[in-house]
Amino acid sequence: QVNLQESGPGLVKPSETLSLTCTVSGASISDFFWSWVRRSPGKGLEWIGYIYHSGNTKYNPSLKGRATMSVDTSRNQMSLRLTAVTAADTAVYYCARAECSGYLWCFDTWGQGTRVTVSS
């Protein structure tokens, strides 16, 4: 059974950098594509980007180049950095496996999510 667990600070100051980590267990991070998705208060879900262990990445243009994802295969972890955060980045952030039954870009396994608040 694949499990994902997000971790990171729950409070980030405006203009600073948000850094989150997702630890994968039950599967090798090298075998799949992975994504970050967030849910802002009162809003729906927003896809942030995907990463493959080779370094192949793609990001949502809505983030205007502020997002960077990376993979640490030795720790079976992936990370998200989001720079120059504002209150609009306040959300619950989820990591997810970006595959379902061999098809890409649907999300069959999710972490429980980590709440991040941007406030001074």
Next chain:
Amino acid sequence: EIVLTQSPATLSLSPGESATLSCRASQSISSFLAWYLQKPGQAPRLLIYDASTRATGTPDRFSGSGSGTDFTLTISSLEPEDFAVYYCQQRSSWPITFGGGTTVEIK
């Protein structure tokens, strides 16, 4: 960017009733649509992918249909655990997008 519009925003029903949720895409996405269920404080859970294929563990009271721009998720007989928010998601083109959600609440 493909915009997914879900309707209605809220559906008030009783256990045992059937539910019909709609998702409309701003342009054709073939059958590249998935449905998720999310309960408060929990992560989304994949129910349906490729418009009509149930994910592992999805009860057969959930069925998906549609192609092109119009899609439907039907729940044949609502169980207490089905009252939640439902999202659709397209994987036809970048960026991946989700609908705004439909809340199925107990009447």
